[in-house]
Amino acid sequence: MNLNNIYQVAIAAAYHAGEILNRYYGNLKDIHKKGAIDLVTEADVASEKAVKQIIQKHYPDHGIIAEESGTQNTQTPYEWIIDPLDGTTNYAHQIPIFSVSISFVVEKKPVVGVVFNPVAQELFCAIKGCGATYNQQSIAISQTKALSDSILVTGFPYNLREMIDPLITRFSNCLQSAQAVRRLGAASLDLCYVASGRFDGFWEQNLKPWDTAAGMLIAQEAGANITNFSDQSYHYNMSEIIATNGYIHQDLLECLAIH
Template identity: 40%
Template structure:
């Protein structure tokens, strides 16, 4: 199945690269303030859906632009698609964007492809078989101290975003890390954590198609991913955080107070849950007692 997803992602990447040659002529519309969609998003999504349903007509589709309009929506196989993550970067000619495709089977992410067409970088993962960049095995970074880490994030841009809270959140992180980065494409941010290019990632307001593929890359590369309190059932909660197990625990301790979904102070219960889930995850080699997380690839969406 991952090979079909790769074919779909590359086909979409061809459309994106062709359009990038004359990006000023691309038609752009606005879904809401600072949330853009282009004809390239739609064309990319169309070729992805056609490729996937051509191979698996009985599967369901859940895509950013067309929602759940396509496929057999009662299927236990659901393709979760972001045809162009980083649209704002794309329309400005900033070459940081990607195609993201994931397959959920009975609510669990089992296949993942993230394709960066500007660099021809292909990230893939199959549950239980590891994560890869251009066919080479990747692992999360090995740093163990948050103050030595480079962390990526996203900035608030919607009218309903609580900017003041986000500023406090980022201030807490800035004071305790080697640096923050805001590339502008969450799926690619997660892929970079999986590859060890950055040490961690956190962001509010993300949708399932932004994080589904990246979540499997993270866990298959030996990392952990969940919401700010460490709960792996995060795909529809609009909170996402990822890192290697040791750094993840430190990030939960720092950002858990900003989570809307759990009492970050209940440390004993969180530790117990993490310990059990870590034992069940072949991708995680070692988890410290204080690490409050579990693999999100096992979480229903």
């Protein structure tokens, strides 16, 4: 299988979806809840439809796992994992921090990842074993050695009201240990910002495969260390993720450990 062709299709799909998101941006007519604090808009649906059409045109036999429409054709080792709009709440409130996230996985392992912020025109990409890029320029993790000098980023799950105590404890530990903590609202971009050295570390709980499958590969290819809270190698089906530049990993794990 030619991964470069897969890579080009993923980029084309991300750009096309980005055009759709830009067109709807600030002009939404249909916003509704699919959970207590989880929004979906007509832009999510239109973006996902466009991405799926492009993939199915080129690779009709491949499986697709998508946030809005679910899973199809899972009897194949070749699957695409799609988040047509990561950061829907930001998008709905005209906060320009959101992305299209597309990953191609072989036997449940990401081998191509593309994350595109269409407002900022930021394109993060990776092919397994070939490094990571930002707008076609190579990127790498930060070299910050101490957690006390680090800028961290996190997010909160949609079911946060059911698990508020451990969330606040972990957030408090990190807030007291790091230089600063940010909360952007789009996990795919959080991972890409670790990959490009903008952030030194990221943690979050209860994410879905489409939130991390592309971003994790981009971060790994840029040199990031990615595990769960038990320091096991991360897979996109896990419920916890930590991604760091490596230097601060053990200290961040300690902050997230609830004794």
